[in-house]
Amino acid sequence: GWYKDSGCLKEWDFGADRIYRDTELYAKWIPVTFKVSFNTRGGSAIDPIAVFYGSKLPDNMNGTVLTGFNFDGWYLDYAYTIPWDLDKDAINEPILLYAKWSEGEYTVNFDSMGGSAIPSQNIHYNQLATEPAAPPSRDGYEFTGWYRDMEGSLPWTFSINVINSPTTVYAGWKAKPAMIVFQTNGGSMISNRVGKTDEILSDQNMPATTKKGYFFKGWFEHPGLFGSLVTSLPGTYPSGETIYYAKWEANDAQIVFEENGGSEVVDRTGKADAAISNRNFGETSREGYTLEGWYTSDDFSGSVITQLPEVFPAETTTYYAKWNGNRAYIQFNSGGNGYIPRYSGYTDEVIVNRTLPVVVSETQSFVGWYDNEMFSGEPLTQLPATFPIGTLKLYAKWV
Numbered sequence: 558g559w560y561k562d563s564g565c566l567k568e569w570d571f572g573a574d575r576i577y578r579d580t581e582l583y584a585k586w587i588p589v590t591f592k593v594s595f596n597t598r599g600g601s602a603i604d605p606i607a608v609f610y611g612s613k614l615p616d617n618m619n620g621t622v623l624t625g626f627n628f629d630g631w632y633l634d635y636a637y638t639i640p641w642d643l644d645k646d647a648i649n650e651p652i653l654l655y656a657k658w659s660e661g662e663y664t665v666n667f668d669s670m671g672g673s674a675i676p677s678q679n680i681h682y683n684q685l686a687t688e689p690a691a692p693p694s695r696d697g698y699e700f701t702g703w704y705r706d707m708e709g710s711l712p713w714t715f716s717i718n719v720i721n722s723p724t725t726v727y728a729g730w731k732a733k734p735a736m737i738v739f740q741t742n743g744g745s746m747i748s749n750r751v752g753k754t755d756e757i758l759s760d761q762n763m764p765a766t767t768k769k770g771y772f773f774k775g776w777f778e779h780p781g782l783f784g785s786l787v788t789s790l791p792g793t794y795p796s797g798e799t800i801y802y803a804k805w806e807a808n809d810a811q812i813v814f815e816e817n818g819g820s821e822v823v824d825r826t827g828k829a830d831a832a833i834s835n836r837n838f839g840e841t842s843r844e845g846y847t848l849e850g851w852y853t854s855d856d857f858s859g860s861v862i863t864q865l866p867e868v869f870p871a872e873t874t875t876y877y878a879k880w881n882g883n884r885a886y887i888q889f890n891s892g893g894n895g896y897i898p899r900y901s902g903y904t905d906e907v908i909v910n911r912t913l914p915v916v917v918s919e920t921q922s923f924v925g926w927y928d929n930e931m932f933s934g935e936p937l938t939q940l941p942a943t944f945p946i947g948t949l950k951l952y953a954k955w956v
Contacts, residue, residue: 560585591648596635597621597656600628608648618643625682625721626658663720669693669728670707672700680720688715693728697754697796701729732756735794740780741803744768752794761790763801770829770871771805778802807831810869815855815877819843827869836865838876845904845946846880853877882906885944890930892953894918902944911940913951921955928952 561567561574565585590607593614597603600623608614621628631654633639641654661682667675672693680686692700705711705718709729732753739747744766750758763776776787782804807828814822822839838851850861857879882904889897897914913926925936932954941949 558585559583591651593648593651594653595621595631595656596653597623598658599623600626600656600658610649611647613645613647614641614643616643621656623656623658625661627661629657629659631655632657663723665720666723666725667693667703667728668707668725669695670730671695672698672728672730675728683719683721685718686715686720686724686726695728695730697733697735698730699733701731703727704729733796735796736798737790737794738798738800739764739766739776739803740800741766741768742805744771744773744803744805750790750794754796755793757793758790761792763787763789766803768803768805770808770810772808774804774806776801777804808872810871811873812865812869813873813875814839814841814851815875816841816843817878817880818846819848819878819880825865825869829871830868832868833865836867838862838865841878843880845883845885847883849879849881851876852879882944883946885946886948887940887944888948888950889914889926890950890952891916892955894921894953894955900940900944904946905943907943908940911942913937913940916953918955924954924956926951927954 559569559571559582561569561582563583565583569582588609590609592605593608594605595603595618600621603618603621606615618631619628631641631643633641633652633654635655637655637657662679663682665678665680665686667677667689669675672695675689675693678686688703694700701709703713703715704727705713707727709727713726732755735752735754735756737750739749741747745768747764747766752758766773777784778787778799778801780800780802782802787801807830810827810829810831812825812833814824816822819841820843822841825833827833841848850863852859853862853874853876855875855877857877861879862876885902885904885906887900889899891897894916897916900908902908916923924932927934927936928949928951930950930952932952936954937951
């Protein structure tokens with residue numbers, strides 16, 4: 558219709574309104590609408606809508622759903638030869654649009670939950686996925702099967718469970734036994750730690766070990782004892798068997814010879830377990846004695862040691878020389894006044910009866926016994942307390 562104002566609020570009444578001056582009337586227009594209908598071809602229904610001439614369809618016109626199929630767009634004809642572009646095409650007449658569908662295909666992902674990767678599969682609606690030919694692998698774990706949930710409580714049955722949406726199947730795992738071994742390399746024994754892969758280790762302190770004659774340098778992961786020092790255990794059990802190796806530094810070691818009155822034998826020094834190149838005992842001698850041998854105890858218990866060990870023992874080792882006294886004699890020279898048998902014993906053997914023998918002469922007076930034929934010094938009053946080295950000669954003095 559025609560209006561008196563540009564806002565088209567006051568309509569001109571041709572039966573009543575009069576012209577008294579130049580007058581401008583304004584035409585008012587109402588947009589034409591066209592009906593748009595939808596044939597969803599089995600999908601969820603969409604009601605017809607009215608669309609203004611030259612306008613585009615709303616974006617939500619792709620909202621139809623057909624279970625098991627993918628929506629491929631709208632077409633102007635039943636044979637799907639004329640597609641309708643929601644972004645470009647405008648309405649200029651009543652139309653009927655046809656939904657186009659294609660068979661649905663869904664991706665099945667295999668979440669190996671820390672194991673080796675398994676390729677995904679594209680499966681048509683309501684069909685079965687194919688069980689992977691080989692299960693995934695995971696260090697320290699045993700594969701228990703495929704599941705519908707991450708917790709592994711709902712098994713997935715490939716011969717029964719069909720695919721009707723994008724699906725993720727989860728691998729189930731059972732932790733294998735795990736062990737931490739301490740190779741002490743001659744040190745005091747440490748019990749192994751036993752658990753399961755990734756089980757929490759409550760005590761992460763590295764254990765202590767001792768070895769006589771050695772200083773402990775720490776634990777290493779490599780049997781060659783190189784790399785970084787390991788100061789603590791991991792938070793959880795590693796898979797399989799983990800071995801830590803003890804490293805030692807030899808302390809100073811010494812072999813001491815207790816000659817017990819014999820000539821000096823030089824002590825040996827080295828490091829614990831270092832090879833001893835010359836295993837012979839050093840020479841020692843003692844006047845009046847014959848060396849019986851070397852012993853490891855000062856009471857000479859056990860067997861005679863005939864040679865040194867192949868390597869230095871830990872710390873200090875002492876060998877004790879045992880001596881046997883040689884034969885010893887005391888001879889008496891009576892000066893021609895009878896025969897006196899000699900006394901015999903062994904060097905340093907105690908003389909029980911120290912009384913000097915008595916000699917007599919019809920023509921001379923006995924003065925005493927002397928330890929020299931020149932009769933110098935004072936006469937002896939008794940025999941010595943022990944047998945001397947070799948032979949002691951005593952001379953009778955007469956006047």
